[in-house]
Amino acid sequence: MDPLTIYVDADACPVKDEVYRVAGRHGVHVVVVANAVLNLPREPWIERVVVSGNLDAADDWIAERAGPRSIVVTADVPLASRCVKAGATVLAPNGKGFTDASIGMALATRDLMQSLREAGAVTGGPKPFSARDRSAFLGALDRAVMRLRRNASGS
Template sequence: MRLWVDADACPNVIKTILFRAAERTQIQCILVANQAISIPPSKWIERRVVSSGFDVADDYIVDNINSTDLVVTADIPLASDVIEKGALAINPRGELYTKENIKQRLGMRDFMEQMRSSGVQMGGPSSFSQQDRMAFANTLDKLLAQRIK
């Protein structure tokens, strides 16, 4: 098992949780971004810098994961591709994407995009909270415990 992180938009507090989990469980954690991301010195943590461009980091992740991996992303189309490959995907707020909920998430994403493009002013997601951080840590711990068995 490896942890893959869609790192460009991942909150720093989530990266810190992932770094600690990688060290504790001795699982490889790979951050993928189109710019250099700061990482602590560790044989369990690495970064992959990809070229700039639409979905370049997402495509790199999908091309390199296998079914035992876990991907952290808020990108719903990426999560859908991850699920199609049989891997797990969670968002930084601790929500596990599944075959059962990903189609609904894609539909809602497309609907919101249509609304924005037609000029409707929409609020963004709520600010990242301590509760979100805890939900992520709990979901991550649960998934790691299941995969490490």
């Protein structure tokens, strides 16, 4: 069986430290994927992957590896969609999960907002990241790790 792995779409991820905290507590391998070199804790269970090339290189790298034993941390809705289809557990930095049931609406909303911005509308952007979002993410990631571990042990 493949080991449980957390993939972090890291370039603009505000919850990397929270990922390290949860992964360290549970002994889970973390792969931090970015377009540039990021400073990471020096831990044997944290792996750095620096991709080069187009803007979607990190997304492509993660999507090619995500599967049922993966947790993907991303705010990128198209990447989330690809990973959900691959069977991965996908969490946004605010702790909200992307699922088969929610990804279609998330993609439609993203596309609508992009169309509005391209047409010149001022959409205001996302709300600021808060301590409540950080706390919700910590809880969601912890629950996701425990659920995948439980499912792997057959109970």
